[in-house]
Amino acid sequence: AQTVTQSQPEMSVQEAETVTLSCTYDTSESDYYLFWYKQPPSRQMILVIRQEAYKQQNATENRFSVNFQKAAKSFSLKISDSQLGDAAMYFCAYRSATSGTYKYIFGTGTRLKVLA
Amino acid sequence: DTGVSQDPRHKITKRGQNVTFRCDPISEHNRLYWYRQTLGQGPEFLTYFQNEAQLEKSRLLSDRFSAERPKGSFSTLEIQRTEQGDSAMYLCASQWGSGETQYFGPGTRLLVL
Numbered sequence: 001a002q003t004v005t006q007s008q009p010e011m012s013v014q015e016a017e018t019v020t021l022s023c024t025y026d027t028s029e030s031d032y033y034l035f036w037y038k039q040p041p042s043r044q045m046i047l048v049i050r051q052e053a054y055k056q057q058n059a060t061e062n063r064f065s066v067n068f069q070k071a072a073k074s075f076s077l078k079i080s081d082s083q084l085g086d087a088a089m090y091f092c093a094y095r096s097a098t099s100g101t102y103k104y105i106f107g108t109g110t111r112l113k114v115l116a
Numbered sequence: 117d118t119g120v121s122q123d124p125r126h127k128i129t130k131r132g133q134n135v136t137f138r139c140d141p142i143s144e145h146n147r148l149y150w151y152r153q154t155l156g157q158g159p160e161f162l163t164y165f166q167n168e169a170q171l172e173k174s175r176l177l178s179d180r181f182s183a184e185r186p187k188g189s190f191s192t193l194e195i196q197r198t199e200q201g202d203s204a205m206y207l208c209a210s211q212w213g214s215g216e217t218q219y220f221g222p223g224t225r226l227l228v229l
Contacts, residue, residue, distance in 0.1 A: 004158075033216050044118050045159075045207070045220040091158045095216070102147065103172060104218070106158030 002027045004094050006107035013082045014115050020067075021077045021110045023092030031097040034068065034075045039109075040088040048090070051075065053097070079112075087114045118142075120221035122208050128227045129198055136194045137224045141210030148191050149218065150183055151207040159207055165191060198228045 003026045013019035025034070032053045039045040051059045051068050058066050063083075067076045079086055092107040119142040129135050141148050146167050151159035162181065164172040167188035180198075185191040195202055205225050209218040 035216070037220075044120070044222050045209075046118065047217050050216055093158075101172060102149075102164050102166075103161045103174075104149070104159075105161070108156065109158050 002029075002032075002094055002096065002105050004092055004105050004107040006092055006110050008110045009108075010111045010113065012113040012115055013079070013086075015082055015084060017082055018078060018080045019082055019112065021079075021090050021092075021112065023075045023077070023107060025073050025075065025092070025094050027073070027094065027096070029096055029098055033095045033097055034066075035093040035095070035104075036064070036066070036075075036077045037091045037093060037106075038086075038088045039091065040085075045091070049077065082114050084114050084116060087112055118219040118221070120208060120210050120219050122206075122221040122224050124224055125222060126225050126227075128229065130229050131198060131200060133198055134194065134196045135198060135226065136192055137206055137208075137226075139191045139193070139208030139210075139221055141190070141208070142212075142219055143189070145210035145212045145219070146188065147211040147213075148185055149209040149211070150191070150193050151209065153205040153207055153223070154203075162193070162206075195226075198226075200228050202226060203228045 034051045036048040063080045089109045094105045121140045123138045148165040150162040153159045165185040180196045183193045205223045207223045208221040
């Protein structure tokens with residue numbers, strides 16, 4: 001069974017600085033999707049960025065980028081020029097693209113604090 | 117606001133009572149998911165619908181849980197004979213076709229006394 005692990009329960013970053021959130025996963029499949037979701041306090045969860053495993057190029061979305069290391073099964077999120085609005089829980093998630101399931105598997109999350 | 121709504125937002129019930137939650141997805145989205153999220157954890161998959169068909173259900177979901185999506189639009193999640201361990205946030209998410217972006221609702225927070 002696939003698993004997703006986020007080993008950093010909490011991270012802090014100074015405003016305007018860069019922070020990297022870690023995520024590792026375990027799977028025997030070769031084709032899958034990886035995601036980072038953001039859940040602000042008392043607000044709805046939203047997608048930050050996604051990566052298809054067959055793509056070697058790391059995904060980027062404005063200030064958010066990922067470092068996808070398929071062999072190491074690592075998928076970290078880098079937030080550049082951190083803003084106060086980035087403070088939230090961040091969840092890494094996995095979905096198989098080959099096993100006929102649409103089940104998403106989430107990690108336990110990392111709480112990001114942004115210090116003014 | 118993602119466009120996905122859930123009702124009620126909060127529910128307090130006594131152990132043994134039945135509760136029903138409703139999710140209204142984005143209108144053109146054919147896929148709908150239910151998740152359960154407890155404090156300090158990520159969302160845990162409960163079940164998935166494509167249109168009105170329930171295609172996948174977590175093995176962790178006991179027989180006390182049932183979900184429906186009768187016309188392929190809104191969905192309901194019912195918990196019968198609630199237990200204190202059912203206390204959690206119940207999240208709904210919708211998705212269109214083969215797109216991989218899930219749009220989450222605000223959740224229904226359930227407290228079982």
